Amino acid sequence: MAQQSAFTGVSDSYIFDGAGGARDTLEQAILQELQIKQYPLKAGIQQMSGGGKGLLGALFATKEQCVVIDGGKTFEIIVANTTVGTYLYVEVYLNLKMGMFGAKSMSSADVFENMKRSAFYSAAQDAVESAFAKLQLKQINHGYTSIKKETSSGS
16 A cells, blocks of 8 residues: 655646646656656656545545655655646645654754755646646636645555
């Protein structure tokens, strides 16, 4: 069973007009951008669970294919996307991995771990936005504010 993770409240959201069929193309473009930019980020495509806690949540939550960037033992960055008619909706999430005693706090006293999370998130966001530009996606949303959602990487 994969390690569980919890959404931190840190995310960025994008909506593109006329890109409803670009899901798979976008995922591959993001992975290519991570390689081109030579960021030391391990990334791949994984099935992610859409929420719920415990065994029932893991069994009955929806699962989606996402780009997942591994941040080591403490966090991961998830790039999820879905099609809504002719629109492509993309969200980049920062998740904290669950340890034996739950998820590490974002307000951890370890400033270097916090800096690492921020740096990885910024690099991931840069690669994602570069992929948008290379695919010439037309962004139509403005002023998004993140809200707490339940996501997990457990299967």
